[in-house]
Amino acid sequence: MRRDLFVAGTMLVALAAVVTRMVAGPPVLGWYLLAWALFATAVWWARRVPERRLGPLVVVGGIVLATIGLVTPPSSSTDSFRYAWDGRVQAAGISPYDHPPADPALAGLRDDWLFPADCGGPVLWPLPGGGCTRINRPTVPTIYPPLAQGYFLLVHWLSPEGSRHKALQLGGWAMAVLTLLALSRLAGARRAAYWAWCPAVPVEAVNNAHVDMLGVLLVVLAFGAVRSRGALLGAAVAAKLLPATALPGALSGVLANGVAWRRLLGIVVPATLVVTLSYLPYVLLSKASVAGYLPGYLQEERYVGGGNRYAVLRLLMPDSWAPCSAALLLALVVLAVLRYGDAERPWQGALLVSGSLLLLFTPGYSWYALLVVALAAMDGRWEWLGAALAGAIAYATGPAATDSPATAFYAAAALAVLIGWSVRRPLRAETRQ
Template sequence: MPRARPLVVTALLLAVLTAALVVLLRGNALGAGFLTGYAGCWALFATAVVALRRVPARAVVPLVLAGAVAVTAAGLVAAPHTSTDSYRYAWDGRVQAAGISPYDHAPADPALVRLRDEWLFPDPAVCAHGRDLAPLADGGCTRVNRPAVHTIYPPVAEGWFLLVHALSPADARHKALQTGAAVLSLAVTGLLVTVLRRRGDPRQAAFWAWCPAVPVEAVNNAHADVLAVLFSVAALAVVARRRVTGGILLGLAIAAKLLPVVLLPGALSGLRRPRMLLAVVVPAVTVVGMVYLPYVLLSDGSVLGYLGGYAQEEGYDDAGAGGRYALLRLVLPDAWAPPAVLLVMTAVTLAVWWRGDPEHPWRGALLTTGSAFLLLTPGYSWYALLLVALVSLDGRWEWLAVALAGAAAYLAGPVIGVACVTGAYGAAALMVGAGWWARRRGHHLTAAEQGGSEAPQPTTGPRPGQDAEAELHNGAG
């Protein structure tokens, strides 16, 4: 019975976490109120992960998978709660099914009136009373956000929207995209467990499988980021031994959500020969070009859509807007923030590429991705789904604080202001720094103990990448 106790305790914690997520998503709380409940779910998640450490090894994988199914399913209990992006996905799928490029027309364009239905374009009588409805010039309204601008999503994501539309019943509405996202989320869990059973600790898969960000952002809000996460994890899992395949998968990840481009330095860790570098980079670039080509041929306008306008809207071209570059603005003039980001990210990229461990490319990928988040301080919480998956691969749990900071910035930032963004990401940076210091101190203590015991040194050289792994893990964060 004592051996079974940790298993029972962990299972009970997962049950409570699942119930808390269901209550949270079916409730009416928004903004800071939702954030309070969400933080409680994160506390339960952290407790369950700690309890998992004492579960017998043979029970770990079944428990991680069972917990993943329960936690993921919690995201299906209600309509999208904190984001309207999935309504744009549904619209883009419908437009493509009609043989029209999603990059050519904004949802409000009168040329597409024949594709409108009552779900995405409600009766004008309810426009003044409905939640999250955007007004149209003709007096109507729509659930699709930013209806006056073209879509921003890359071609692999657009292909996913079309596939879900084609496979969905006529009255599926949001459930089709949520169900598809749940399948993708569980696929990520399965892939993480497979990789970590061979090259790590399968307990780490719980960082993704049980994280509240997955049922909330990947499933309930059905964000396409989960598709990019699946391709990203697959790419990093194989790139050390199959560089061309890894490059292809990384290209698909980038063409699903542009953010995974920050994984490239990690994928190139320790590959200093030009032939090795090109074996990854060329397939990635080729895939991006190939998946864009059909849309370029089909479209009358630019396939970049609203990308430039989005960057301006979010304040990435103006350090004084929207809470972007919040930490840098504490120590630098606003105008210096963008070049400072470029300088720091260049240094991090070179360090990861030159000193990284090719056998563990996710270690460098986590460093570059996490650094980008701390420098840019984005205001959307679902971007951090990629970071959560990288934490699962690498095990440095302190980086999860960055994901929680993104949620605080998104949910409470519009009410509290830039101070909320600065405080949330500042606390996350302190957590990451504390984790780095503790790991570095532990490494030095271990080295001192080994030196004091005068243990004989091995006569053979280190395995490939061992020195680089130690340097990056302990010296670069």
């Protein structure tokens, strides 16, 4: 037991060193693979350590790894620059949905950090008419939902002058640690390690400060609550749309014996109310659509028409079939959760839906999988972590074309999930008997 704990701790020290290297520059495939290998090794050696002894290592190790994300500016994403800009625009009394950052009407809000005078540096976007900015897609309005916008505004208000990216990183750190503590309480230290030691947390939740972390925290809190579950899930959706995949899990088994209207209404009504109320101020304030750049983003990322997405399905069928097939399969997964899901373990259905979405649509962004990592920790189904690894590989190597490493990793992740399901199914049947 002591040897297992020592080896797990040693792996975490090595992982901390690798994560330090990862946040020091752009994504590199070798560092990603090494980090995930160390993560898997640490979890493997920790499996026989008693919960009481493992708990401190999980919490302290998770906090140390998350803190490493604070030591450098965002290393592999420019999204947080848009967050800072949206907060600044709102503080000026302007809707972030009405004007893109390049709009001359907002020129008075520009500074040398987000709009540097020297356009010779890396990761800068040109502005029409000259100049440059650190904000990606500067000619289109924001894409982020209203609760995320409220978070950006709050961070802006709380940020000292000249804090730049650091305040958003500290917000991501606080939410990652709160999620760790919540998972430790709800699922135990052994499962919480899946979140605490996962390389995606310090890199994407903290260093790159992705607002996805707000949605993840709200989903975890929702599944730890009962009375406020619907409202918290609605808030998660209003922070980042991906947590909508957790809603079917909250309704697991609702169709088992006819529609359980009381539970259905207890989730759907408060969730819908929270989303509606969060959008309402922006609808009243904005002259443009509060959907922002979302339709354009879906087209740009080629979710409409196939493109480089649906990599696993495109191994099995013609490219043109993949988009409709992915939507149909995801709908069937949702129906299966609503009919056969375990109401006592709603996070299990949420994991099945959110993980299936990643495996069917194969996004190229590693932070999309933060929700799956948290849900895998809640349910103890480590095989779903492969979807998060595949997303990291896709981000490090480029779009998941059929001949790319990302496609192989997504296919392997899907196979691991199927194997895990086939192994766990008879065990679950024996337990019920």
